[in-house]
Amino acid sequence: MTDNAGVDDQTTLHATAVAISGSGVLIRGKSGSGKSDLALRLIDRGAKLISDDQVTIGREDDQLLMSPPPTIAGKLELRSLGICECEYLSGIALRLIIELKDQPERFPMDNQVMILLGIKVPCCTLAAMETSAAIKAEWALQRIMQRVAGS
Numbered sequence: 001m002t003d004n005a006g007v008d009d010q011t012t013l014h015a016t017a018v019a020i021s022g023s024g025v026l027i028r029g030k031s032g033s034g035k036s037d038l039a040l041r042l043i044d045r046g047a048k049l050i051s052d053d054q055v056t057i058g059r060e061d062d063q064l065l066m067s068p069p070p071t072i073a074g075k076l077e078l079r080s081l082g083i084c085e086c087e088y089l090s091g092i093a094l095r096l097i098i099e100l101k102d103q104p105e106r107f108p109m110d111n112q113v114m115i116l117l118g119i120k121v122p123c124c125t126l127a128a129m130e131t132s133a134a135i136k137a138e139w140a141l142q143r144i145m146q147r148v149a150g151s
Contacts, residue, residue: 009059009117017050017066017092018042020141024066024092026055026121027128027137029100034128036077038100041134043076049088052076057094059117064094095148096141097123 016027016035020042027035036052043049051068052075058065067090068074074088097114104125113120124140126133 016052017055018047019092020047023095026097033100038128099125100128
């Protein structure tokens with residue numbers, strides 16, 4: 001552990017992040033893949049914005065905390081509307097990474113993980129523009145949280 005309040009490592013990723021019932025979800029994908037659009041649909045379903053376009057992730061002991069860079073805190077880019085202001089959260093624990101792809105596998109392997117700053121984080125792949133993408137994201141997070149509770 002270092003002297004900077006327990007933060008061992010930090011990075012900023014090109015991604016969007018929301019909190020669903022207090023659990024952080026990081027949405028990754030190519031530019032134009034639907035990260036902000038999926039975040040907007042999740043926010044409409046009750047999620048809270050953490051950050052859009054860039055997410056700062058800091059490792060604190062055995063967890064990863066997500067926050068917006070100060071210059072874009074509370075800003076969400078909506079195609080055809082521009083930059084919109086909205087409420088946001090900071091310092092939210094990362095629980096799920098969603099990788100956006102045009103054609104995700106129909107039956108992916110269970111227990112997919114991604115290693116970020118030395119910590120394994122559960123992940124799944126979704127097609128952002130599917131009508132059910134927001135619901136699938138919520139269900140994926142729910143399954144992960146059930147596994148954590150059952151451990």
